Amino acid sequence: MATKNIHGRESWFVLVLFILLLVFPLILARFYIYLLALILVSGLAAMSLNLVLGYGGIYQFHHAVFYGVGAYGTALTITKLGYSPWIGFLVGPLLAAFVSLVMGAICVRLSKLYFGMLQISLGSLVWAIVYRWYSFTGGDDGIHGVSMPALIGSTTGSYYFALFVTAACLMAMYLIVKSPFGSALQGIRDNPVRSEAVGVNVKLHQLVALVIAGFFAGMAGVLFVVVDNSAFPDMLFWTLSLEILIMCLLGGWLTFLGPMLGAAIMVALRTFASTFTEYWTLIQGAILMLVIIFLPEGVLGYVNAKFKQLGNLAFGGKA
Amino acid sequence: MSRTTILFIVASGLTLILGVLRIPNIAHGSLYMIGAFIAFSISKWFGGGTTGFWMAVALAPFAVALLSLAVERGIFAHLYEREHLMLLLLTFSFALILGDLVKMVWGGEYRTVQLPGSFKGPIPVASLPIPIYNLFLVIIGPVVALGLWLLANKTKIGKISRAAAVDREMVGAVGVNVSWVFAIVFVIGCFLAGLGGALVSPIVNVTLGMDHTLIMEAFLIVIIGGLGNVWGALLGALIFGLTQSLGILIWPQFGIVFPYAAVVTVLIFRPTGLLKSTW
Numbered sequence A: 001m002a003t004k005n006i007h008g009r010e011s012w013f014v015l016v017l018f019i020l021l022l023v024f025p026l027i028l029a030r031f032y033i034y035l036l037a038l039i040l041v042s043g044l045a046a047m048s049l050n051l052v053l054g055y056g057g058i059y060q061f062h063h064a065v066f067y068g069v070g071a072y073g074t075a076l077t078i079t080k081l082g083y084s085p086w087i088g089f090l091v092g093p094l095l096a097a098f099v100s101l102v103m104g105a106i107c108v109r110l111s112k113l114y115f116g117m118l119q120i121s122l123g124s125l126v127w128a129i130v131y132r133w134y135s136f137t138g139g140d141d142g143i144h145g146v147s148m149p150a151l152i153g154s155t156t157g158s159y160y161f162a163l164f165v166t167a168a169c170l171m172a173m174y175l176i177v178k179s180p181f182g183s184a185l186q187g188i189r190d191n192p193v194r195s196e197a198v199g200v201n202v203k204l205h206q207l208v209a210l211v212i213a214g215f216f217a218g219m220a221g222v223l224f225v226v227v228d229n230s231a232f233p234d235m236l237f238w239t240l241s242l243e244i245l246i247m248c249l250l251g252g253w254l255t256f257l258g259p260m261l262g263a264a265i266m267v268a269l270r271t272f273a274s275t276f277t278e279y280w281t282l283i284q285g286a287i288l289m290l291v292i293i294f295l296p297e298g299v300l301g302y303v304n305a306k307f308k309q310l311g312n313l314a315f316g317g318k319a
Numbered sequence B: 001m002s003r004t005t006i007l008f009i010v011a012s013g014l015t016l017i018l019g020v021l022r023i024p025n026i027a028h029g030s031l032y033m034i035g036a037f038i039a040f041s042i043s044k045w046f047g048g049g050t051t052g053f054w055m056a057v058a059l060a061p062f063a064v065a066l067l068s069l070a071v072e073r074g075i076f077a078h079l080y081e082r083e084h085l086m087l088l089l090l091t092f093s094f095a096l097i098l099g100d101l102v103k104m105v106w107g108g109e110y111r112t113v114q115l116p117g118s119f120k121g122p123i124p125v126a127s128l129p130i131p132i133y134n135l136f137l138v139i140i141g142p143v144v145a146l147g148l149w150l151l152a153n154k155t156k157i158g159k160i161s162r163a164a165a166v167d168r169e170m171v172g173a174v175g176v177n178v179s180w181v182f183a184i185v186f187v188i189g190c191f192l193a194g195l196g197g198a199l200v201s202p203i204v205n206v207t208l209g210m211d212h213t214l215i216m217e218a219f220l221i222v223i224i225g226g227l228g229n230v231w232g233a234l235l236g237a238l239i240f241g242l243t244q245s246l247g248i249l250i251w252p253q254f255g256i257v258f259p260y261a262a263v264v265t266v267l268i269f270r271p272t273g274l275l276k277s278t279w
Helices: A008-027 A030-053 A064-079 A085-107 A112-132 A155-178 A180-190 A192-197 A202-228 A238-251 A258-276 A280-294 A298-309 B002-021 B028-045 B049-074 B084-106 B132-154 B156-166 B168-173 B178-200 B210-225 B230-250 B257-269
Strands: B122-125 B128-131
Touching: A008 A030, A008 A155, A030 A064, A030 A155, A030 A202, A030 A238, A030 A258, A064 A085, A064 A112, A064 A202, A064 A238, A085 A112, A085 A202, A112 A238, A112 B210, A112 B257, A155 A180, A155 A202, A180 A192, A180 A202, A192 A202, A238 A258, A238 A280, A238 A298, A238 B084, A258 A280, A258 A298, A280 B084, B002 B028, B002 B132, B002 B156, B002 B178, B002 B210, B002 B230, B028 B049, B028 B084, B028 B178, B028 B210, B049 B178, B084 B210, B128 B132, B132 B156, B132 B178, B132 B230, B156 B168, B156 B178, B168 B178, B210 B230, B210 B257, B230 B257
Parallel strands: none
Antiparallel strands: B122 B128
């Protein structure tokens, strides 16, 4: 898989999208702004997972743990320790990266399904602690009403904050993917044995990738707190991890922007479906099944393939 | 201990499917939940009481097995060649769909199955009052384990399925219809999920969401026992159930943390499980 830079057409597309996202708050109702912010947050979480899943080929089944740890880290720093939110925004991702380092160091010895199983059990341990530690984490009630600085306290303010942070994170992730480190990671995904043979430290690369992914997932958790002013234990439950996984799959887990697209589709569908039916998970399950059977490369992967057939440039920078 | 039995029965079905078909079946928990709901409906149909209970325990697992046969033949049978991640997500899609179907059919209320009169009340065992039904469950567990062992080692289908787990193509080459062997194993595994659900229905609230925690626990049990190893599932269920009970005794608030910690400890030292896995 050749590395490809974003070429003219694609960067124009991304730029237009960004400008559209900048002006949306001026024309859209508050609810839709909130929805867009939610898409950005879920999308960032999904893209951070894709860093290890799509690019690293690591079966990170329980990625939501880092998302939740980021959110709790921020919310607790603000509410329990009483520090300024800006410090909380730093604590969240760093704490998530640290948890990821510990979990990664334990899990990285294993591969594929065994990695996923151990990771999911460690994640469940974290969930169980958060779920039961009433005095500190609020137990199953979670934490509500986390106060934000005035600048980002309003719906529009939090949206812009989410937009700029997400954009910055995406840029950082893009640079990481295109860096020598990113290439090495993809080499490990495609052939770990050969990578080891040419002198790449496979386990170390995977561990670093896990920590980076944990950091960005924690950042998504921070953004959730900013947008929703709350954190709750379901953010660390394994069902959410699989939902994030679905986003990656739906959008296309071999593409860079696919998970963001998947998140947009999922969040939008969930919102509109829940206005006329209470059976959203049924629809979600049906979509997932159809995607697995008919579109195993995801929507963006499919579009990319079609574009290639037409002799055009693939958009989104195929890995 | 009664909970250990339920965990073992469900986990043994899961490990059977994992061992032979290599599908990490997340929908297993949903089948357990459906088993419990069907047991409730059957018991109600027969007017509760003794007949209702026995009919429920006898028929509910078969209903679940029928459902799983339809799903296996309809969808899974065509997708065995996909990688684990895809299969895992596919079973997750089933878990989502089945969960909502249960909501459609039975709604979100709490329900429970009536125990027959002979099972009510405690019985003194070594001067401790033990509920009779729990004692019954403790006896059922080893019976199921023995039954599975006999099935795997003494019958033709058991031998073929063990062979198919090791080398699918070779078994196919000697003229066995592997696809149907897989179907039978899958159905037996799901039957056990339904049995677990039916047996648990009198002692817990039968409700939506009872699948979510159970499937995670069953998976962890299967992993620490060794993938595909039925005795491993028994050992894992014992470890999980005992640490849970002990945890609740020692530190009630963090009772649920103990079994997870035990699982992590086991996996750090024996990443592929305590007993030999069939993979």
